[in-house]
Amino acid sequence: MNSVIKGASYVLVHTPDMVLYNGTTQTTERIVNPDSEYLKEVPNNLRSFKEAVEYWPNQTYIGNVHPDELAQVEFPWYDKNKEGADRFGRYGEIMPQEEFLFLVQASDMFEVVRLDKEFVAKYKDAFAANPIISEDIVEKVHEGVELGEIEHFVNEEHAEGLYHDGKLVGCVKRAHDIDVNLSAHVMHENLMSKASSVLALLYAVRNAGIDKADVEYVIDCAEEACGDMNQRGGGNFAKAAAEVAGLVSATGSDARGFCAAPAHALIEAAALVKSGAYKTVVVTSGGCTAKLGMNGKDHIKKGLPILEDCLGGFAVVISENDGVNPEIDLNMLGRHSVGTGSAPQAVIGSLVTDSLDKAGMKIPDIDKYSPEMQNPDITKPAGAGDVPLANYKMIAALAVKRGELDKKELAAFTKEHGLTGWAPTQGHIPSGVPYIGFAREDILDGKIRNAMIIGKGSLFLGRMTNLFDGVSFVIHGNTAEEESAAAGVSEEEVKGLIAKAMKDFAATLMAE
Amino acid sequence: MAILDGKKAIIIGDRDGIPGPAIAECVKTAGAEVVFSSTECFV
Numbered sequence: 334m335n336s337v338i339k340g341a342s343y344v345l346v347h348t349p350d351m352v353l354y355n356g357t358t359q360t361t362e363r364i365v366n367p368d369s370e371y372l373k374e375v376p377n378n379l380r381s382f383k384e385a386v387e388y389w390p391n392q393t394y395i396g397n398v399h400p401d402e403l404a405q406v407e408f409p410w411y412d413k414n415k416e417g418a419d420r421f422g423r424y425g426e427i428m429p430q431e432e433f434l435f436l437v438q439a440s441d442m443f444e445v446v447r448l449d450k451e452f453v454a455k456y457k458d459a460f461a462a463n464p465i466i467s468e469d470i471v472e473k474v475h476e477g478v479e480l481g482e483i484e485h486f487v488n489e490e491h492a493e494g495l496y497h498d499g500k501l502v503g504c505v506k507r508a509h510d511i512d513v514n515l516s517a518h519v520m521h522e523n524l525m526s527k528a529s530s531v532l533a534l535l536y537a538v539r540n541a542g543i544d545k546a547d548v549e550y551v552i553d554c555a556e557e558a559c560g561d562m563n564q565r566g567g568g569n570f571a572k573a574a575a576e577v578a579g580l581v582s583a584t585g586s587d588a589r590g591f592c593a594a595p596a597h598a599l600i601e602a603a604a605l606v607k608s609g610a611y612k613t614v615v616v617t618s619g620g621c622t623a624k625l626g627m628n629g630k631d632h633i634k635k636g637l638p639i640l641e642d643c644l645g646g647f648a649v650v651i652s653e654n655d656g657v658n659p660e661i662d663l664n665m666l667g668r669h670s671v672g673t674g675s676a677p678q679a680v681i682g683s684l685v686t687d688s689l690d691k692a693g694m695k696i697p698d699i700d701k702y703s704p705e706m707q708n709p710d711i712t713k714p715a716g717a718g719d720v721p722l723a724n725y726k727m728i729a730a731l732a733v734k735r736g737e738l739d740k741k742e743l744a745a746f747t748k749e750h751g752l753t754g755w756a757p758t759q760g761h762i763p764s765g766v767p768y769i770g771f772a773r774e775d776i777l778d779g780k781i782r783n784a785m786i787i788g789k790g791s792l793f794l795g796r797m798t799n800l801f802d803g804v805s806f807v808i809h810g811n812t813a814e815e816e817s818a819a820a821g822v823s824e825e826e827v828k829g830l831i832a833k834a835m836k837d838f839a840a841t842l843m844a845e
Numbered sequence: 846m847a848i849l850d851g852k853k854a855i856i857i858g859d860r861d862g863i864p865g866p867a868i869a870e871c872v873k874t875a876g877a878e879v880v881f882s883s884t885e886c887f888v
Contacts (some may be wrong), residue, residue, distance in 0.1 A: 676864075677862075712887075716887075717888055720888055793883075801864065
């Protein structure tokens with residue numbers, strides 16, 4: 334039987350200071366044009382925590398607003414707040430930067446993170462008060478140090494500064510004197526990814542209603558690499574995050590494939606569970622500091638605040654078929670292979686129609702498609718257009734070409750079978766997976782029958798191949814009951830029938 | 846005579862739109878010489 338989606342979590346971390354100090358658009362500008370007007374403008378165009386919380390797409394990401402409701406909000410969204418919005422949501426939360434820095438320190442096993450003692454005194458209680466942060470995590474936070482010590486590490490020892498409200502409040506030290514793979518920059522990037530993954534794991538376990546000890550395997554599908562000069566991408570973010578999250582029974586590994594990695598990882602997780610190798614597998618990912626403020630120049634130029642000010646994270650719990658939850662159907666996988674080519678119809682064909690053809694289904698038979706779910710509020714002002722809509726038009730066009738959809742219905746198809754994007758442009762985070770939480774509930778509620786999750790990856794960015802990549806899978810309602818019925822009498826039932834017959838026979842003998 | 850005869854083409858394709866190689870095939874049949882073709886990820 335197929336494995337099921339037991340629960341999912343979605344978290345954001347509002348990190349405005351990291352936009353300026355760690356986003357590559359800004360760090361590159363600092364190198365090539367250190368006196369630029371843009372760099373001076375960045376701090377004036379960052380959103381407050383309250384504004385980030387009240388942002389409609391962020392509320393959608395953490396599960397407080399259904400995508401259908403978001404689609405009803407007049408576009409653009411950056412100038413319309415959701416009044417009274419809560420930082421906590423059904424799927425996770427939007428954590429403020431000052432609390433997140435404590436989670437980063439709790440995720441640091443090599444004492445490279447130092448926090449200013451005044452900062453610790455001011456904010457530690459707020460971190461500890463968060464219901465999802467267990468006591469064992471709070472205990473990992475160190476006593477703060479003098480600011481002078483932090484300044485020394487930043488100014489003399491190549492440490493990466495940690496800032497809050499524009500002030501230095503801590504640092505991430507380098508973990509090796511020479512090895513660039515353990516530099517302060519890399520350690521910072523990896524620790525932020527790890528800590529946001531920890532947060533996602535904590536919420537995923539809560540949302541799925543399982544014990545931490547139930548998790549047997551974790552797959553991390555972020556886009557960072559950890560290792561040293563002899564094994565640059567050695568890994569393993571998955572087990573490292575599982576340790577902090579308290580998943581004591583779990584081991585794990587990392588799956589990489591640019592933005593397609595989450596979809597690859599979910600197929601792998603579903604297969605591991607279906608095969609019986611593990612009973613419960615969690616796919617997780619933290620966020621990416623490099624992408625903060627990626628389109629900041631265009632946002633500021635057009636009078637928008639910098640909208641890429643949050644790290645994203647998610648986790649999905651896959652477990653054995655419980656007869657209730659929606660299944661990942663391993664008989665309906667799409668894949669862009671080496672030989673597929675790059676013609677748009679070949680790409681969409683490999684990802685969408687190949688698996689539908691195998692199941693005897695047509696494109697309109699899938700109720701919702703979730704390809705790249707980037708928030709158009711972020712991408713449109715930057716000239717990248719509405720990415721989800723572009724994908725829906727491609728799928729609809731192929732449906733028309735195959736005679737499965739009337740050309741007049743093309744625009745309606747993009748609405749009925751599509752979703753308005755809401756995910757932050759954190760690479761792997763928007764790639765198909767943001768809808769899984771809602772899809773699970775929509776299927777359980779009978780609102781939709783099925784959904785196709787499509788992950789795409791730009792492999793060419795790694796300069797190892799010119800190829801693009803992508804995989805897809807279909808989620809549908811639970812079929813355990815139908816499967817049992819179709820299988821006829823089960824082994825248990827046969828045993829029961831034989832036992833009854835023997836008993837009856839024995840009773841007859843006794844009577845005689 | 847094809848509409849791009851004698852022209853040189855620089856192609857930047859979009860991963861979520863039309864990829865570079867697909868555009869290259871089109872412009873070649875229209876007579877252009879492809880001097881650069883790349884597919885980029887804009888998100």
